[in-house]
Amino acid sequence: xxxxxxxxxxxxxxxxxxxxxxxxxxxxxxxxxxxxxxxxxxxxxxxxxxxxxxxxxxxxxxxxxxxxxxxxxxxxxxxxxxxxxxxxxxxxxxxxxxxxxxxxxxxxxxxxxxxxxxxxxxxxxxxxxxxxxxxxxxxxxxxxxxxxxxxxxxxxxxxxxxxxxxxxxxxxxxxxxxxxxxxxxxxxxxxxxxxxxxxx
Numbered sequence: 001x002x003x004x005x006x007x008x009x010x011x012x013x014x015x016x017x018x019x020x021x022x023x024x025x026x027x028x029x030x031x032x033x034x035x036x037x038x039x040x041x042x043x044x045x046x047x048x049x050x051x052x053x054x055x056x057x058x059x060x061x062x063x064x065x066x067x068x069x070x071x072x073x074x075x076x077x078x079x080x081x082x083x084x085x086x087x088x089x090x091x092x093x094x095x096x097x098x099x100x101x102x103x104x105x106x107x108x109x110x111x112x113x114x115x116x117x118x119x120x121x122x123x124x125x126x127x128x129x130x131x132x133x134x135x136x137x138x139x140x141x142x143x144x145x146x147x148x149x150x151x152x153x154x155x156x157x158x159x160x161x162x163x164x165x166x167x168x169x170x171x172x173x174x175x176x177x178x179x180x181x182x183x184x185x186x187x188x189x190x191x192x193x194x195x196x197x198x199x200x
Contacts, residue, residue, distance in 0.1 A: 010124045013136040014040045020144045020156060040143050047139035048124050051131060051168075055082055055119045057176035058128050064118040066100065072109045074100040082119040130171035134164040 015025035017040040026037055033041065052059050066074045066083070076083065076098050083095050091114075092103040099108050124132060141156040 007125075007129045008132050008136070010041065010044060013044050013124065013132065013139065016136055017044065017140040017143045020140050021148050036147065039147060040139075043143045043146070044124065044135065044139045047142060048127065048135045049121055051135050051138065052119075052121050052127070053081060056131070056172045058131065058172055059122050060117055060119045062117050063115050065113050065115055066118075067113040068110045072111065074108075074110050074114065076100065077118065077120060079121040080118055081121060084117040084119075086115065086117070128168075128171055128175070130164075130168045134161075134168040137161050137164040 011026070011029055014029060014037060018025060018036065021036070023036055026034075029037070029041055060082075063086075066076070068074050076095065080095070080098075083093070083100065085091070085093065093114070094101050094103055096108075100110065100114070101108055102110065124135070127135065137156050138161050141158070141161055144156070
């Protein structure tokens, strides 16, 4: 019986995806990749982004200081897709590109720091294991549909995906409990990638 003593990697996920279309596993994701491997990796990363855009506890940071730079602009950390102010009534601020924009004063200029909840896109290996599994199952189903499409080869069903999502939601709820217990709450005020539907 195999002993699993490490969390999953992108390579593990891609090999799971290859298995659903009957392809042999690969040993690495570097160099010139076969077409199916490249498509699987792109699908995995696309799905990881899609999953994280919903905005979870694990990829959010509370009380994150956003400080103006030397030009009085607040440039967001890389991969930031959402900024949430604890007191949204105090100012009308939105995300535009990689900076914050003050809609009330029609300017990118800020004279002081802002504390907010910031959500960022993380690498696959930085996601909790339950979310890696959910992402893998979802990506494998999409990958199989795109490359082969035959239902008899559909190794992961929508029921499998729903079960994996339920596990991920439970995991996120468990790690979020300390913040809920402290009464921390925020109100969403700004941005995410256009075209995405956010559901919880």
